[in-house]
Amino acid sequence: MKVFAVAEHRFGELNPLSVELLNLANKLGESNAVVIGKDVAKFANELAKFSDKVWKIEDASLENYTLELYVDVLLQLINREKPDVILVGNTAQGAEFAPYLAVKLGYPIVTDVVAVNTANGFIVSRYVMQGKIMVDLKVSTPCVLTVRQGAFKEGTQKAGQIVDAGIKPSKPSARKFIGYVQPEVGEVDISKAEIIVAVGRGIEDAANIPLAEELAKALGGVVAGSRPVIDSGWLPKDRQVGISGKIVKPKLYLALGISGAFQHVMGMKDSELIIAVNKDPEAPIFGVAHYGIVGNIFDIVPTLLDKLKAKK
Amino acid sequence: MICLIIAKAKFFKIENFLFKQNSLHGGGMKIIVLAKHAPDPQSEIGIASDGKSLSLGTAVFDINDWDRYAVEEAIRIKEKMGGEVVVVGVGKNCDDTLRKCLAMGADRAIKIPFDAGIDAYQVAEVIAEAIKNEKFDMIFAGLMSQDMNNALVGGLLAGMLNLPFATAVTAIDINDKTVKAKREIEGGYQEEVELPMPCLLTIQSGINEPRYVSVMGIKKAKTKEMREVNVAPKSKKVETLRMYLPPVKKAELITGDPDQIASKVIAILKERGLIG
Numbered sequence: 242m243k244v245f246a247v248a249e250h251r252f253g254e255l256n257p258l259s260v261e262l263l264n265l266a267n268k269l270g271e272s273n274a275v276v277i278g279k280d281v282a283k284f285a286n287e288l289a290k291f292s293d294k295v296w297k298i299e300d301a302s303l304e305n306y307t308l309e310l311y312v313d314v315l316l317q318l319i320n321r322e323k324p325d326v327i328l329v330g331n332t333a334q335g336a337e338f339a340p341y342l343a344v345k346l347g348y349p350i351v352t353d354v355v356a357v358n359t360a361n362g363f364i365v366s367r368y369v370m371q372g373k374i375m376v377d378l379k380v381s382t383p384c385v386l387t388v389r390q391g392a393f394k395e396g397t398q399k400a401g402q403i404v405d406a407g408i409k410p411s412k413p414s415a416r417k418f419i420g421y422v423q424p425e426v427g428e429v430d431i432s433k434a435e436i437i438v439a440v441g442r443g444i445e446d447a448a449n450i451p452l453a454e455e456l457a458k459a460l461g462g463v464v465a466g467s468r469p470v471i472d473s474g475w476l477p478k479d480r481q482v483g484i485s486g487k488i489v490k491p492k493l494y495l496a497l498g499i500s501g502a503f504q505h506v507m508g509m510k511d512s513e514l515i516i517a518v519n520k521d522p523e524a525p526i527f528g529v530a531h532y533g534i535v536g537n538i539f540d541i542v543p544t545l546l547d548k549l550k551a552k553k
Numbered sequence: 554m555i556c557l558i559i560a561k562a563k564f565f566k567i568e569n570f571l572f573k574q575n576s577l578h579g580g581g582m583k584i585i586v587l588a589k590h591a592p593d594p595q596s597e598i599g600i601a602s603d604g605k606s607l608s609l610g611t612a613v614f615d616i617n618d619w620d621r622y623a624v625e626e627a628i629r630i631k632e633k634m635g636g637e638v639v640v641v642g643v644g645k646n647c648d649d650t651l652r653k654c655l656a657m658g659a660d661r662a663i664k665i666p667f668d669a670g671i672d673a674y675q676v677a678e679v680i681a682e683a684i685k686n687e688k689f690d691m692i693f694a695g696l697m698s699q700d701m702n703n704a705l706v707g708g709l710l711a712g713m714l715n716l717p718f719a720t721a722v723t724a725i726d727i728n729d730k731t732v733k734a735k736r737e738i739e740g741g742y743q744e745e746v747e748l749p750m751p752c753l754l755t756i757q758s759g760i761n762e763p764r765y766v767s768v769m770g771i772k773k774a775k776t777k778e779m780r781e782v783n784v785a786p787k788s789k790k791v792e793t794l795r796m797y798l799p800p801v802k803k804a805e806l807i808t809g810d811p812d813q814i815a816s817k818v819i820a821i822l823k824e825r826g827l828i829g
Contacts, residue, residue: 251738306744308718308719309717332738332739333720333721333736333737333738333739333744334738336704336708336720337708337718337719337720337721337736338708339708340673340705340707340708340709340711340712341708341709341711341712341718342712343709343712344677344708344709344712344713345712349674349790349791350674350705350709350790351791352703352704352705353702353703353704364794368702368799369607369671369700369701369702369796370592370594370598370607370700370702371594371699371702372799373594373598373798373799374598374600374607374796374797374798374799375796375797375798375799376671376793376795376796376797377793377794377795377796377797378671378791378792378793378794379791379792379793379794380790380791380792381790415717415748415749416717416718416719416746416747416748416749416752417746417747417748418744418745418746419733419745419746419747420744420745421738421742421743421744421745422735422742422743422744422745423742424740424741424742425741436827442595460822460827460828468758468759469758471759472758472759473759473762474762478741479741481741484739484740485737485738485739485740485741486741487740487741488740492825492827493822493825493827500594500595513825514821514825514827515804516807516818516821517804521595524595525801527801527803527804528799528801528802528803528804529804530804531804531805532804532805532806532807532818532821533803533804533805533806533807534806534807534814534818535806535808536811536814540811541811541814541815544811544812544814544815545814545815545818545819547815548815548816548819549819549828552819552828552829
């Protein structure tokens with residue numbers, strides 16, 4: 242099976258997920274990394290360590306990721322080399338161009354894949370219901386898959402050959418890249434905090450945020466939140482934990498009313514101690530927490546607070 | 554030369570004014586919004602007896618959360634610039650969500666009574682077919698559905714219709730014939746792009762604060778058009794073999810009444826040296 246893995250880079254850094262894609266590619270057959278950019282020699286050398294072949298696609302117009310140009314050059318390469326599987330990272334970039342590419346190729350696409358099994362046809366697994374349920378899907382090849390970060394960490398070293406694909410974009414992009422916008426900087430950097438009290442949708446209302454703040458104060462920590470809390474404007478954006486927010490690794494992560502969507506979990510799973518409180522016993526957060534409390538945060542937090550205060 | 558530029562700029566402004574008052578599409582911006590009627594993943598969800606579909610008996614259904622932001626954004630643009638918001642729903646039972654969108658302020662609805670399950674290709678295909686005679690400036694979709702989490706329909710539809718496209722949009726700035734959009738990427742960064750219209754954007758949650766439906770809105774919605782369009786997909790791209798509960802490492806549970814739980818938590822924190 243001939244497998245293409247489209248590498249990703251930004252700000253001069255290769256996304257480590259690119260190597261995970263190659264780990265999966267090597268498991269499936271002949272691994273081909275594809276790297277697109279203005280000057281990709283550095284990335285190609287790195288990718289060659291994990292692949293049978295690296296295809297370079299270089300052009301001044303490819304300096305920053307642009308959806309239509311990526312699709313344009315990939316279509317040229319795929320139509321010429323005819324891979325069986327095209328792997329793309331399930332990232333802000335990959336999840337954007339992959340479906341567009343799949344339509345242009347007429348190939349099926351499955352997103353956010355966490356397992357691939359070829360023993361009995363080509364079968365891929367992914368989560369639905371924000372992590373609560375898993376589904377196995379049968380897909381015909383050739384196909385496009387976007388792959389979840391962290392699912393294919395194990396792999397082998399290789400010494401692949403680097404080839405210039407000799408491909409340039411065939412026409413300019415209608416969509417123009419303007420620039421990157423820096424993250425907002427707030428008063429507290431939660432990525433440096435040792436103790437975090439994090440709140441999710443279960444906090445129910447902005448009026449309940451002070452309860453979390455009081456607990457954080459009693460523990461000597463700071464308050465952070467998951468996406469729904471930030472979206473509602475109950476906490477500022479710089480307090481968001483997750484892939485699109487901040488990655489935190491505190492000594493204690495107390496998750497209050499957080500369901501545990503993947504995008505959040507990737508931002509806190511490496512915390513030294515995770516204690517989660519949630520009403521829903523099936524909440525995916527209990528899959529990553531060390532200790533779990535199935536219950537109402539408004540019963541447990543005030544009691545915990547009283548006891549902490551009594552100790553002082 | 555300078556005079557010419559000024560004259561041109563003046564003309565441009567007038568043209569711009571005329572465009573907003575009385576554009577190609579009969580005034581303002583015409584936006585098509587895709588809205589899914591979807592179960593809340595935080596409600597009780599199980600596996601049906603066939604082992605390959607969901608059991609949603611007691612699940613709470615509502616407009617997909619991301620689509621709520623998309624509908625709100627479209628309505629806000631219409632309120633500012635004039636125009637029309639057309640909401641499109643796919644599914645035999647999507648009436649409640651379409652009515653909700655109409656009550657929020659959408660002008661009319663198109664219902665495609667087809668249940669696609671997890672196959673987003675089919676959803677995009679039936680939408681492409683159902684809207685083929687509609688003119689529009691933009692199509693909005695939610696970034697993903699809260700139940701299937703594919704994040705595919707927007708991108709597939711954009712590809713099928715050859716539209717400039719951007720995902721996870723967190724801010725929209727409309728100019729004459731183009732739209733500047735900020736899109737969410739990793740690590741708190743955003744990417745700013747400019748797209749010509751017509752284009753398709755998928756909307757990230759948090760872009761606005763969606764309004765609540767008013768009694769007046771519900772009344773008005775009853776008089777608004779909801780048209781059914783029967784179309785069938787041409788392809789089937791994926792086949793569901795099995796649905797199951799994921800094998801997860803489970804946290805050690807702390808049980809008891811709140812007092813006992815709090816004492817156990819304090820003991821754990823003490824043991825780890827996190828409190829004195």
